[in-house]
Amino acid sequence: MDPNVSVQNPEKKEQSSVCVGREDDIKKSGRMTAVVHDREVVIFYHKGEYHAMDIRCYHSGGPLHLGEIEDFDGRSCIVCPWHKYKITLATGEGLYQSINPKDPSAKPKWCSKGLKQRIHTVTVDNGNIYVTLSKETFKCDSDFYATGDFKVIQSS
Ligand code: FES
Numbered sequence: 001m002d003p004n005v006s007v008q009n010p011e012k013k014e015q016s017s018v019c020v021g022r023e024d025d026i027k028k029s030g031r032m033t034a035v036v037h038d039r040e041v042v043i044f045y046h047k048g049e050y051h052a053m054d055i056r057c058y059h060s061g062g063p064l065h066l067g068e069i070e071d072f073d074g075r076s077c078i079v080c081p082w083h084k085y086k087i088t089l090a091t092g093e094g095l096y097q098s099i100n101p102k103d104p105s106a107k108p109k110w111c112s113k114g115l116k117q118r119i120h121t122v123t124v125d126n127g128n129i130y131v132t133l134s135k136e137t138f139k140c141d142s143d144f145y146a147t148g149d150f151k152v153i154q155s156s
Contacts, residue, residue, distance in 0.1 A: 017123060017130040026050075026129060033065050036131045039146050041120055043131060044069065044089055046076055050122035051089040052131045053078075056145035058094065058116040059085050073110035092117035092140070117142045 020034035026045045033042050033055060040055040042065040057064050062082030070079055070086075072095055077086040086095040094113035100106050118140040121132040134140075 015132065015135060017121075017132040019128050020131050021129050023124055023127045023129055031065060032129075034131060036120070036133055039133060041131055041133075043122060043129065044078065046089060049090075050124070050129065052120040052122045053087070053089075053092055054118045054120075054140075054142040054146045056142065057082065057085060057087070058141035058145070059083060061145040064117075075110075087117045090119075091115065092119040092142075115140060118146065 018036045020043060021032050026032050026043060031042060031044045041052050042055045043050060043052045046069055055065055057080040059080065060082060062080040064078050064080060066081045067078045069076055072086055076089045077095060078089060079086055088095060092115050094116040095110055096113060097108040098111050099108045118134050120134050123130045
C-alpha cells in the first residue's frame, strides 16, 4: 500500500507521487504520457529538464503530447498541434504576440496571458520518474479538459 495514502484521509491519495516510467526511456523519446490519479498528463524532457502538464490544451483540448517544442522570446514552449497556441513548459503560461496599434512601426512583443495549463511536479529517484499532481487551488483553464467527460484522450 502507498505509504503516502492514509485510510482516514483518502484525499491524500491525490497528493502522492506516482511512478510513470524510467529516466532512460524519456531521455530517448523526449516525452511520455501517463495517467496520474485519474488525470492524464504529458511529461517532457527538454534541455536537460523535466516538465509535466495536463495533456489536453487549455484552449480546446488539443493533444499537447503531439506538439512541437519551440523557443519564443527565450522561453521553451509546447506548440499545440490544433491551433498553434504556445504554452511555456516551465510555468504553463499562454504566450501571444501583441503590437501597439497606435505605433504600427513597433515590433510585435511576446506577452503572457497568465497561467493557463496546469503544471505538475516531476522528480527523479533511482532512475525512475515520478509525477506529483499540482496542489495549487486556483482554477486553471486546462482543468476543464482534465476532468469529466473530456478527460480521456485517444492517444493512439
Ligand atoms: Fe490547442 Fe486550440 S486546442 S490551440
